Amino acid sequence: MSDVAISPVSAPAERVRARLSGAIPDSRVSVADLDLPTIETDPRSWPAVARFLRDDPEMRFDLLIDLLGVDNLRRRGRPSRFELVVHLFSTSRDEHVRVKVILDGENPELPSVVDVWPAANWFEREAFDLFGFRFSGHPNLRRILCHQAFVGHALRKDYPPGQRWMCTEEDLYVPGLVARENVEEDHFETVVVNLGPSHPATHGTLRIVARLDGEQIVEAESEIGYLHRCFEKMSETHTWNQVIPYTDRLNYCSAFINNVAYCKTVERMLGIEVPERGALVRTILSEFSRIMDHCVCIGANLVDTGALTNFWYLFQPREEIYGLIEACCGARLTVSYGRVGGLSREVPADFVARCRSLLRSIPKFLDDVDNLVKRNRIVWDRFRGVGVVTRDQAIGWGFAGPCLRASGVGYDVRKARPYDFYDRFDWDVPVHRDGDNFARYLVRMEEMRQSLSIIRQALEILPSSGPVSSGDWHVVLPPKDRVYHDMESLIYHFKWVMEGIQVPEGERYEWFEGANGELGFYVVSTGGGSPYRIKPRPACFPMMAAFEKIIVGSRVSDAIATLGTLNIIAGELDR
Amino acid sequence: MPSGSADFFTTRLDNLVAWARKNSLWPLPFGTACCAIEYMSIVSSHYDLARFGAEVVRFSPRQADLLIVAGTVVDKLAPVLRKIYDQMPEPKWVISMGVCASSGGFYRAYHVVQGIDEIVPVDVYVPGCPPTPEELMYGILSLQESIQSGRKSRDDRSARYAATLPALPSP
Numbered sequence: 199m200s201d202v203a204i205s206p207v208s209a210p211a212e213r214v215r216a217r218l219s220g221a222i223p224d225s226r227v228s229v230a231d232l233d234l235p236t237i238e239t240d241p242r243s244w245p246a247v248a249r250f251l252r253d254d255p256e257m258r259f260d261l262l263i264d265l266l267g268v269d270n271l272r273r274r275g276r277p278s279r280f281e282l283v284v285h286l287f288s289t290s291r292d293e294h295v296r297v298k299v300i301l302d303g304e305n306p307e308l309p310s311v312v313d314v315w316p317a318a319n320w321f322e323r324e325a326f327d328l329f330g331f332r333f334s335g336h337p338n339l340r341r342i343l344c345h346q347a348f349v350g351h352a353l354r355k356d357y358p359p360g361q362r363w364m365c366t367e368e369d370l371y372v373p374g375l376v377a378r379e380n381v382e383e384d385h386f387e388t389v390v391v392n393l394g395p396s397h398p399a400t401h402g403t404l405r406i407v408a409r410l411d412g413e414q415i416v417e418a419e420s421e422i423g424y425l426h427r428c429f430e431k432m433s434e435t436h437t438w439n440q441v442i443p444y445t446d447r448l449n450y451c452s453a454f455i456n457n458v459a460y461c462k463t464v465e466r467m468l469g470i471e472v473p474e475r476g477a478l479v480r481t482i483l484s485e486f487s488r489i490m491d492h493c494v495c496i497g498a499n500l501v502d503t504g505a506l507t508n509f510w511y512l513f514q515p516r517e518e519i520y521g522l523i524e525a526c527c528g529a530r531l532t533v534s535y536g537r538v539g540g541l542s543r544e545v546p547a548d549f550v551a552r553c554r555s556l557l558r559s560i561p562k563f564l565d566d567v568d569n570l571v572k573r574n575r576i577v578w579d580r581f582r583g584v585g586v587v588t589r590d591q592a593i594g595w596g597f598a599g600p601c602l603r604a605s606g607v608g609y610d611v612r613k614a615r616p617y618d619f620y621d622r623f624d625w626d627v628p629v630h631r632d633g634d635n636f637a638r639y640l641v642r643m644e645e646m647r648q649s650l651s652i653i654r655q656a657l658e659i660l661p662s663s664g665p666v667s668s669g670d671w672h673v674v675l676p677p678k679d680r681v682y683h684d685m686e687s688l689i690y691h692f693k694w695v696m697e698g699i700q701v702p703e704g705e706r707y708e709w710f711e712g713a714n715g716e717l718g719f720y721v722v723s724t725g726g727g728s729p730y731r732i733k734p735r736p737a738c739f740p741m742m743a744a745f746e747k748i749i750v751g752s753r754v755s756d757a758i759a760t761l762g763t764l765n766i767i768a769g770e771l772d773r
Numbered sequence: 774m775p776s777g778s779a780d781f782f783t784t785r786l787d788n789l790v791a792w793a794r795k796n797s798l799w800p801l802p803f804g805t806a807c808c809a810i811e812y813m814s815i816v817s818s819h820y821d822l823a824r825f826g827a828e829v830v831r832f833s834p835r836q837a838d839l840l841i842v843a844g845t846v847v848d849k850l851a852p853v854l855r856k857i858y859d860q861m862p863e864p865k866w867v868i869s870m871g872v873c874a875s876s877g878g879f880y881r882a883y884h885v886v887q888g889i890d891e892i893v894p895v896d897v898y899v900p901g902c903p904p905t906p907e908e909l910m911y912g913i914l915s916l917q918e919s920i921q922s923g924r925k926s927r928d929d930r931s932a933r934y935a936a937t938l939p940a941l942p943s944p
């Protein structure tokens with residue numbers, strides 16, 4: 199492997215290269231300067247590189263963002279068929295880095311890095327499930343998203359997208375802790391309880407199996423994949439714009455944020471800009487989506503703990519925001535309003551007035567809920583000191599978003615790497631130190647207020663007229679009246695629909711602040727009408743992985759409250 | 774009470790029972806994905822399903838007579854859905870909410886059930902992605918009409934399901 203030097207080499211890449219060559223003088227390790235500093239290595243050097251990146255005082259990449267496989271079968275210019283791509287982040291230096299482990303052969307094997315970053319556990323299982331990578335030394339290497347009777351590895355390029363395998367009741371997974379005899383306990387017998395996959399407290403499709411000693415959980419295991427609907431494979435079989443509706447359905451509580459994050463990633467690959475008005479509308483609606491997401495999270499969470507009233511209070515603002523979004527694009531929940539290059543259509547004439555009226559009405563609901571909850575004895579008992587995640591644990595487990603900030607790490611992408619106009623607004627990142635359920639509640643409530651303030655400021659600088667989409671017709675659909683009247687627009691229209699937009703060859707990782715944490719898209723293009731590989735960074739995936747560890751020692755009812763505050767959204771979790 | 778034959782009386786009782794059933798559906802929301810969020814809207818304050826006597830949401834199959842499948846069902850979840858359906862006491866009805874539950878929707882993929890009628894019989898299909906609360910309400914109202922008219926719950930519109938049933942013994 200030779201270094202791919204692109205001049206001028208960016209400072210972060212140069213720094214990584216200098217440190218790395220000093221620490222690991224190995225010809226098999228090289229650093230390239232792509233959109234991120236990219237280290238290429240092979241399986242044998244990988245554990246050493248991993249440790250170096252985490253421990254070196256000038257690196258300190260302590261947060262594992264994502265770990266995924268790529269199949270290069272139909273991609274030119276790569277040294278081998280499979281590679282493992284890892285994205286890391288340093289919470290002390292606000293920097294990202296990418297590592298690529300070049301794997302050999304058709305059924306590659308490589309060492310696991312679970313002991314370096316505990317968050318790698320589930321990510322490695324996923325790469326095993328979908329690509330068939332074998333991680334030696336992994337504590338529990340078995341399928342995670344697909345069912346146990348599944349044959350083959352679905353994200354390999356030679357796996358047919360529609361090939362299904364029957365799953366019967368016998369194929370459902372039975373955790374080891376169910377069968378295991380419990381010998382240590384001499385006073386009481388322990389009981390195994392199964393929650394889910396269809397259980398009101400699991401909010402959809404999670405499954406938790408716990409062993410109880412009385413009311414206390416002594417051991418737990420969670421199982422996911424009950425909503426694995428193949429986002430990644432589907433995105434490979436559609437054009438770039440057709441992927442947008444699928445992104446809606448990742449985190450469907452705040453669909454618009456996903457839309458925009460995906461579109462922005464593609465826009466950056468294309469190198470096009472969205473006009474100021476479009477970008478501001480995106481910001482405004484994203485912040486409203488964040489409020490909706492937090493409303494669902496808090497509302498449902500409080501229902502689980504028995505406080506039903508808040509649910510009605512919090513669903514009313516949601517319903518009102520739906521009204522605004524519906525006026526913009528005709529859909530309430532799964533909006534598909536973003537497009538590569540802007541928005542699918544102009545906002546309604548009364549957009550600003552509607553936003554302002556929401557700004558007036560929402561704080562009342564938030565105050566009502568706060569009044570009910572903040573000093574409520576029952577909520578205190580259920581939330582305070584429960585589900586505690588310390589700062590180090592949160593980082594090690596790969597937490598993100600409000601949950602990470604509730605554990606004392608003030609990382610918010612909107613501040614750390616401002617996109618759109620976030621650096622022009624005056625707002626704060628709420629951080630809390632306790633790391634318990636109550637801290638997560640407080641952080642979310644405060645974030646909603648900050649979002650309102652961002653929206654208020656955005657409305658002030660929102661131009662009253664102007665386009666919301668870019669005028670580049672290679673990317674954006676020309677207006678209909680022109681398509682009917684001039685030939686050139688018709689041709690653009692035809693090409694857009696039939697072939698899709700053409701994205702140049704390359705790869706990119708772009709990250710944004712989703713409602714429950716860093717929402718990233720890693721996109722690989724081989725230069726054509728559809729994506730070669732898209733991997734969203736699911737914020738709640740590592741949190742769910744940690745859940746079974748957080749709840750050990752707590753009571754079942756506390757576990758339910760904790761699950762709610764982590765805000766696990768199955769669509770994003772299982773993709 | 775007018776004097777009448779037993780037949781006449783039985784019909785009226787059937788009607789009465791149908792009327793009672795129609796107005797006291799106890800739904801079990803089998804919510805898996807985005808559609809479940811819309812389902813939450815329909816039972817909350819703004820749309821308020823209680824107006825149609827179908828708001829007593831039960832999460833135990835043994836206490837429910839209407840299974841509302843809201844969201845994508847994937848292969849891993851299929852046996853679970855079947856089990857829940859089997860655990861519900863008769864008479865029972867199924868509403869498939871959204872295109873995913875009805876046909877797999879736009880997930881023509883390796884891990885997605887292409888319509889829950891592969892697994893359970895369906896009485897009402899509500900299209901939409903997700904259906905608006907109004908649409909789901911319309912679905913529930915049509916189910917109520919069909920219950921009132923005395924139609925059997927396990928009807929044979931689900932051809933794929935019927936094909937898997939053992940043949941009935943000939944009389």
Ligand code: SF4
Nearest residue numbers: 807844871873902903
């Ligand atoms: S029908 Fe649409 S909204 Fe409903 S679960 Fe499927 S993708 Fe989600």
